[in-house]
Amino acid sequence: MTDPLVIAGTTFSSRLIAGTARFPNQQVMLDALQASGAELVTASIRRISLEGYSGSLIDLLGDKYRILPNTAGCVTARDAILTAELAREALDTNWVKLELIGDRELLYPDVEQLVHAADELVRKGFIVLPYCNDDPVSCQKLADVGCAAVMPLGSLIGSGMGIANPTAIELICSRSPVPVVLDAGIGTASDAAQAMELGCDAVMIDTAIAKSHDPVRMAAAMRAAIEGGRLARLAGRIPKQRFAEPSSPQLGLVGS
């Protein structure tokens, strides 16, 4: 069965976007990415160390995966835009996961600056995937300025708290004109499955894989959960009801 994810005209067979940070070591990261089945993986853009330049981890990934650079940590639209432009030069990609942080402790998006930066980056020819609030209006504004997808948070980055407001995520999915990628807060496989069941087109996961006890196994679990959640979404869940409905036939009961 083919059911590809399409973002900005690019087709992906995997609906898992994987982060590359916080793994115990490089080999575990590579093995986990392999097990996750991800085709799109994120990277940050940082100043090189002037005291000892060495090869980049991305050297290992660049030819095997499509790299989605982020603007993680940026707190102003100006810095985020420059970071995106540096990423485009360094990685030869016009795709960017736009992050604009309004609070350094909560890592919560600054929607006002986010929409402004997204608008400017789209005008500069970028394919913009913004990390944003789980709020249908913010998501709509980002789609309106031309973002290729929206990436609402499930809960705080790295928190593992799952999807704090499933109703909001479901609303966003039902109204969004662009693909919805659940970003941030995934703790375990059931969270990823839930995101897909709510109607998300893909899930972005880093910490929940990288910081698990067995990242390679967790990557496989996330892959299976996302596939399962997607199938369940397409199949259509039964409505919830507040009374029992026997699954076995009512007639021909022994002794009746």
Added chain:
Amino acid sequence: MMHLKINGKEAEFAATTIAELLAEQGIDPKARFLAVAVNGAVVRRAEWLRASLAAGDSVEIVRPFQGG
């Protein structure tokens, strides 16, 4: 020697172009996945040999790292 700010640190440098500055820092200008900005504007790799630096310039030299 020229006073420059490189990745947030101010110092004196002999380099007069970006290519020379990278070499002075022990960075191979042909290394993949590098990017440079001067005073907030990206300088394309093709310009590194020619783009001259002026005293007081602020230079960012970046590359991709792990990220989420």
